[in-house]
Amino acid sequence: MALYKKTVLLKDTNLVQEDKTRDFYTHFLQKLAELNLSELVQVVRANDVGVYNQGVVIKIIPDNIIYANVKDSDIQRIIDTTIKEGKPLADLQVKREGKQLRIVLRNCGAIDPESIRDYIGADGYLGLKKVLLEMTPDKVIEEMKKSGLRGRGGAGFPTWMKWKFARGVAADEKYVICNGDEGDPGAYMDRSVLEGDPHSVIEGMIIAGFAIGATKGYFYIRAEYPLAVERIQKAISDAYSCGLLGKNILGSDFSLDVEVRLGAGAFVCGEETALIASIEGKRGTPRPRPPYPSVKGLWGKPTVINNVETLANIPYIFLKGGENFSKVGTATSKGTKVFAVTGKVRNSGLVEVPMGITLREIVYDICGGTSSGKPVKAVQTGGPSGGVIPVEYLDTPVDYDNLQKLGSIMGSGGMIIMDEDDCLVDIAKFYLGFCVEESCGKCSPCRIGGTQMLRVLERITDGKGKIEDLDMLKRIAFAMQKASLCALGQTAANPVLSTARYFEAEYKEHILNKKCPSKKCSQLASYTIIQDRCKKCGLCQKYCPSGAILGSREEGYTIKQDKCVKCGQCFEACKFKAITRE
Amino acid sequence: MDKLKPQDLDKINSEAKIAPADWIKVGMSTCGIAAGADEVLQTLKDEVKKRNVDIDIKKCGCVGMCYAEPLVEVKIDGLPPVTYGRVNKEIAMKIVEKHVCGKMLVNDSIFELEAKG
Numbered sequence: 001m002a003l004y005k006k007t008v009l010l011k012d013t014n015l016v017q018e019d020k021t022r023d024f025y026t027h028f029l030q031k032l033a034e035l036n037l038s039e040l041v042q043v044v045r046a047n048d049v050g051v052y053n054q055g056v057v058i059k060i061i062p063d064n065i066i067y068a069n070v071k072d073s074d075i076q077r078i079i080d081t082t083i084k085e086g087k088p089l090a091d092l093q094v095k096r097e098g099k100q101l102r103i104v105l106r107n108c109g110a111i112d113p114e115s116i117r118d119y120i121g122a123d124g125y126l127g128l129k130k131v132l133l134e135m136t137p138d139k140v141i142e143e144m145k146k147s148g149l150r151g152r153g154g155a156g157f158p159t160w161m162k163w164k165f166a167r168g169v170a171a172d173e174k175y176v177i178c179n180g181d182e183g184d185p186g187a188y189m190d191r192s193v194l195e196g197d198p199h200s201v202i203e204g205m206i207i208a209g210f211a212i213g214a215t216k217g218y219f220y221i222r223a224e225y226p227l228a229v230e231r232i233q234k235a236i237s238d239a240y241s242c243g244l245l246g247k248n249i250l251g252s253d254f255s256l257d258v259e260v261r262l263g264a265g266a267f268v269c270g271e272e273t274a275l276i277a278s279i280e281g282k283r284g285t286p287r288p289r290p291p292y293p294s295v296k297g298l299w300g301k302p303t304v305i306n307n308v309e310t311l312a313n314i315p316y317i318f319l320k321g322g323e324n325f326s327k328v329g330t331a332t333s334k335g336t337k338v339f340a341v342t343g344k345v346r347n348s349g350l351v352e353v354p355m356g357i358t359l360r361e362i363v364y365d366i367c368g369g370t371s372s373g374k375p376v377k378a379v380q381t382g383g384p385s386g387g388v389i390p391v392e393y394l395d396t397p398v399d400y401d402n403l404q405k406l407g408s409i410m411g412s413g414g415m416i417i418m419d420e421d422d423c424l425v426d427i428a429k430f431y432l433g434f435c436v437e438e439s440c441g442k443c444s445p446c447r448i449g450g451t452q453m454l455r456v457l458e459r460i461t462d463g464k465g466k467i468e469d470l471d472m473l474k475r476i477a478f479a480m481q482k483a484s485l486c487a488l489g490q491t492a493a494n495p496v497l498s499t500a501r502y503f504e505a506e507y508k509e510h511i512l513n514k515k516c517p518s519k520k521c522s523q524l525a526s527y528t529i530i531q532d533r534c535k536k537c538g539l540c541q542k543y544c545p546s547g548a549i550l551g552s553r554e555e556g557y558t559i560k561q562d563k564c565v566k567c568g569q570c571f572e573a574c575k576f577k578a579i580t581r582e
Numbered sequence: 583m584d585k586l587k588p589q590d591l592d593k594i595n596s597e598a599k600i601a602p603a604d605w606i607k608v609g610m611s612t613c614g615i616a617a618g619a620d621e622v623l624q625t626l627k628d629e630v631k632k633r634n635v636d637i638d639i640k641k642c643g644c645v646g647m648c649y650a651e652p653l654v655e656v657k658i659d660g661l662p663p664v665t666y667g668r669v670n671k672e673i674a675m676k677i678v679e680k681h682v683c684g685k686m687l688v689n690d691s692i693f694e695l696e697a698k699g
Contacts, residue, residue, distance in 0.1 A: 003660035003685055009692060046692040047667060048650065059694060061662045109609060109645030109653075120591060121598025129588050188612075195611040196643015227612050243585030251587050350646035 006083050007061040009046040013054050013068075021045050024056050024072065031075045041083060050096060052346070052368050057094075067092035099366055101328065101354045103336045104189075104312045108196030113231050116238040119199040125244060127318035128203050131210060132252040137167060140211040146322030148334035149314075153179055153270070153307030154385065154411045155487070156333070156400040162304050165294035166212040169302040176214040177298065177305045178205055179275060180221035180228070183267040184383025185434060187414030189338040190308035192350055194221065194228035197312065198235035202258070204311030206249065207318060209256045212304050217256055220275055222263040233260055267384075267438035271486045272297075272305045274440065285440045286486035307412070309338060329355035333399035333410075343380075343416035346371045353398070360394040363417055374419040378502070382411025384431045384438075385491035387498030388424060407498040409491070423520035424503040425510055428496045429457040435492035446489025449480040453496060461521040465511035473500060515582075522566045525581045527559055533578035540570035540579060604637045604682070609653040611644035619652035622674045626654070629678035637682060650693045656681055667693035 010028065012021040025045050032038050051057045054068035058078070065088050067078065074092060081087050102108075111118040119125070131140055144160035151157045166174060178201060182190040194201060205217050219236075221229050236258055239245040247255045261279050268274045269284040276298050278284040297303025313335060317325045326334045333355040339362065342348045346368035353362060359379055363369065370376055378388045387408030389396070396402050400410050418427065436450040453476050456469050477493030484490045500507055509515050516524040529540070536556050541549040548564040551557035559570070559579075571579045586594075608614070608623045626639055647653060650667030656677060657663040664687060666677060676688045 007662050007687065009694065042687060044687040044692060045689040046694060047690055048693040050694045105646060108611075108643040109607075109655075111642060112640050113643050114641065117594060117598050120594045123595065125591055126595065129591055133588060192611055192613075192644045192646070225612075227615070250591070251585075347647065347649050349648035350644065352646070 002062075004042040005040040006042070006063075008041060008043045008058055008083075009049060009061065010043065010056060010058040010070075011046045011049045012056050013049065013052050015053070020056060024070075027072050028075055031079060035079060037079065037083070050368070051094060054094070063088075066094050066096055068094045099357065099361055100352055101336050102352050103316050103325075103328075104193060104200075104309050104338050105196070105350065105352045106316065107200060108192060111197065113196050113198055114234055116199060116235070116242060116244075119197070123319055124199050124315065125203055127315040128206055128244070129250060131207050131318055132250050132254060137211045137213060140207065140318075141167065143318065143322040144211070144314075147317045147325040148322075148329075149310065149317065149325070150333060150400060151307055152309035152313070152337065152412070154382070154409065156410060159306065159310055162294050162306070163208065163211045165292070166302040166304045169295055171301050173216070173299075173301050174212050174214040175298045175301060175303040176205055176209045176212065176217045177275065177279070177303060178217070178219045178221075178308060178311055179270060179272070179305050180219060180225070180308045181263045181270040181275060182222065182225075182308070182412060183270050183438075184385075184412050184414045185431075186342045186416050187340045187383055187412050189340050189350060189413045191225050191228050193308050193312050193338075194225065195231050198228075198232045199239070200312045200315050201232070201308055202235055202239055202245070204306070204314035205258065206245070206256055207314050208304055208306060208311065210254050212302070214256060214304070217258040218279055218298075219258065219260045220263055220269075220279060221260060222265060224265060229260060229262065236260070266440070267434075268440045268486070268488050271488060273486065275305065276303065283440075285442045286488075288485060309413070330397060330399045332401050337398070337410065337413060339381075339413045339415045341367050341415045341417065344370045344372055344374075344419040344422070345417040355399045356397045358395050358397055359389065362398070362415070363394070367417075370417065370419045372419050372421070374421070376417060377420050377422060378418045378424065380408075380416040380418065380427065380495070381414065382409035382494075383414045384434045385409060385487065385494055386411045386414075387494045388418075388427065388502065389498075390502040407494070407501055409494070421518050421520070423461075423516050423518040424499040424506050425457065425461055425516075426520045428499040429454070429461060431495035432457060432492065435488060439488065439492070443483070443485040443489060445480045445483040446485070446492060449476045449484075450489070450492050452476055453480075453493065457496070460507065460510050461516070462523045463510070463514040463521075467508075467511055469511065470500060470504070470507060473497075519581055522568055525566055525568070526561065527564060527566070527568070527571055528580050528582075529557055529559060530578050530580060531556060533576050535576050535578070537575070539573045539575065543569040543573040545569065602638045603657075603659040605657050606637060606639045606677075606682075607642045607655040608639070609644055609651060609655075610641040613644050613648040614651045614653065617651035617668075618670065621671055622652045622654060622669050625671050625674040626678060629675055630682070633678065633683060635678070635682055647693065653693070658682060658685060661685060661687065664692050665694075666691040 049057045056070045057068050059066045107122050149159045263269050266284050269278045271286050274284045274286040293303045336352050338352045351366050378390045380388050439446045441447045459465050480493050546565045548560045652669045654666045654669045680686050680688050
C-alpha cells in the first residue's frame with residue numbers, strides 16, 4: 001500500500017543563476033497545504049533529475065511525468081491536472097527515454113557480488129544448466145554463431161569462430177583463458193564486471209570450456225585490481241563448493257578446473273600471445289602469429305582467450321537464445337557495448353548501450369554533456385590503440401566497422417570526452433608516450449619508431465617543430481603499422497594519425513605560429529603581468545621557481561621572458577587574474 | 583554447500599527471487615569504496631541497530647554512476663525506490679532516521695538514474 005498518492009521530485013537545473021529549488025519547494029508545499037493535499041502528496045528536493053539547463057524540473061512519481069522550465073504560476077495547473085487526475089500537460093512535458101540497455105551489467109548494482117545465491121536468484125547458472133543438459137558442444141558453437149557476438153577486448157573477432165578453431169584441433173588438453181588485463185587509460189568496464197557480477201564471468205567461462213572441450217581455465221587479472229581478484233576468488237571457491245566447478249559439473253560428464261593468475265602490470269600482456277607467455281612464467285612478450293592460440297596456445301595446446309565482457313555476455317545468450325541476442329545492435333555488430341565515459345563530461349561512469357547508438361546520444365543524452373558547458377571538441381575511443389573522432393562525426397552510429405572507418409577503433413571501451421580546452425597534439429603525445437613506455441622492446445618498429453615519433457611530437461609542442469615533421473610522423477607511423485610484431489606497435493600510431501588527419505590545422509598552428517590554440521602546451525605560452533590589475537602582493541614572485549619575476553612590493557613586478565621556464569606557477573598563484581597566458 | 587543438482591538450481595532460483603519488502607543496497611565496488619562507501623555502510627548498519635529496525639542491508643556492485651558515488655539505493659514498502667548519491671555519514675544517518683523510520687524521502691540527495699529506466 002502506497003503511503004502517498006504521488007511523489008514529486010524537484011530541482012532547479014539552471015546552474016548559472018541562483019538556485020531556486022528551495023523557493024519553489026516552499027511554494028509547492030504552500031499550494032498543497034492550501035488545497036488540503038499535504039497528506040497525499042510528498043514533495044522532495046532532488047540532487048539530480050537527469051535533465052540539465054532547463055529551469056526548474058519536476059518529476060511526478062509513479063506517473064513518471066517530467067516537466068521542465070516550470071514557473072511558480074504553473075503549480076496550480078500541475079496540481080489540478082497531473083496530481084489530481086494523472087493527466088500530462090503537453091506544453092511543459094519533456095520526454096526522457098532510457099537509452100541504455102543492460103546485458104553485461106544486468107546484475108551490477110543489483111545483486112550482492114559475494115553471494116552465489118543472489119546470482120542464482122537473478123537467473124544465474126540457468127544458461128549453463130541448459131547447455132550441460134540439453135546441448136552438444138557443436139550446438140553451443142552454432143548458438144554463438146547465431147548470436148553474432150564479437151570479442152569485446154578490442155579487435156572484434158567473432159567469438160564462435162575462435163571456439164570452432166579450438167574445438168577442431170585434437171589435443172589431450174585444452175585451455176580457456178579470461179583476459180582481465182585491462183590496461184587502457186580511463187577504461188574500467190572489466191573491473192566493474194568482475195567486482196559487481198563475478199559469477200557471470202565464471203559461468204561464461206564454463207560454457208566456453210564446454211564448447212571447446214577444455215580441461216582447465218585461467219583468469220588472468222591485473223594485480224592492480226585487488227578487489228576484483230578478491231571477489232573472483234570468493235566466487236570461484238563458492239562455485240567449487242556448489243559443484244559448479246571441478247569434477248562433473250551439475251552432475252554432468254563435464255569437468256573444469258579454474259585458477260586465478262595475476263598480471264604484474266604490463267600493458268602488453270593484454271595481447272594474447274604475451275598473456276600466454278606471462279601465464280607460462282616467461283617474460284611477457286608477444287610472438288608472431290600464426291600459429292594462433294586457438295591452435296597452439298598455452299603450453300602449446302589449443303587455447304581460447306576471451307575478454308571479461310565477452311564472457312559476461314555468454315550466460316545471457318544461452319538463457320535468452322542467440323537469435324534474441326542478435327536482435328540488438330547493427331548488421332555487423334550485435335549486442336551491447338559497455339563504455340567507460342570519462343574526461344570533460346558531466347556524468348562520468350559506465351554506460352551500456354546497444355550497438356548503433358550515436359556518440360551524440362552517449363555524450364549528451366546519457367552523460368549530460370560536458371562538465372564545463374563548453375562544446376565538445378572530440379571524442380577519443382579505444383585507448384592508446386584508438387583514435388580521436390572530431391565533433392563533426394558525433395552522429396555516427398557506434399559499431400566496430402564505423403569506428404574503424406573513422407580511423408579509430410571500438411577497443412575495450414574507454415571513451416574520453418574532450419572540450420575546447422584540450423590540445424589534440426598534447427593528447428596524441430600522451431597516448432604515444434604511454435605506448436612507448438609500455439612497449440616490450442622485442443621488435444624494432446615499435447621500440448624505435450615509437451620513441452622517434454614521440455621525439456618529433458615533443459619538438460612540436462616545445463615550439464621547435466618544422467613543417468616536414470608532419471610527413472615524418474606519417475612515414476614512421478606507416479612503418480610501425482606494417483612491421484610491428486603485435487597490435488601494440490601496429491596501433492600505437494593511431495592517436496597521432498587520427499589527430500593529424502582531423503586536426504592538421506592545430507598541428508600547423510603549433511609548428512608555424514608557435515602557438516597552442518587551447519593553451520595547453522606550456523612551452524608555447526608566454527606570461528605577462530597586466531600592471532593595471534596588479535595589486536603588488538608579491539605572490540607570483542614567491543612561487544616563481546626560476547627567479548624570472550623581478551620587482552618589489554613598492555615598485556610592482558615584471559616577468560623577465562628569457563629567464564621564464566613557462567611553468568605557469570605565477571599564473572595559478574595570482575589571485576587577481578593580473579597575469580595573462582598567451 | 584552441497585554439490586548442486588540441476589533441479590536444486592531451479593529451487594534456489596525461485597526461493598532467492600522472493601525479495602524482502604524493505605532493503606538498502608550500498609554500491610561497494612572500487613569506485614564506491616574510494617568515495618567512502620565503507621563508512622556509509624558501517625553507519626547504516628550502526629544506525630539500524632541503534633533504532634532496532636529490521637531491514638536488509640546489502641553490498642552490491644557499481645551501477646555505473648561513478649560520478650555520484652557512494653550510492654545508496656533504498657526501498658521501503660509504500661515509498662518509491664530511490665537512489666541517494668554522494669552519500670556521507672550525515673546523509674546515511676538521515677536515510678535511516680527519515681526514510682527508513684519516518685517513511686519520508688530525504689531532501690537534496692536523490693539522483694534520478696536513467697539507467698534504471
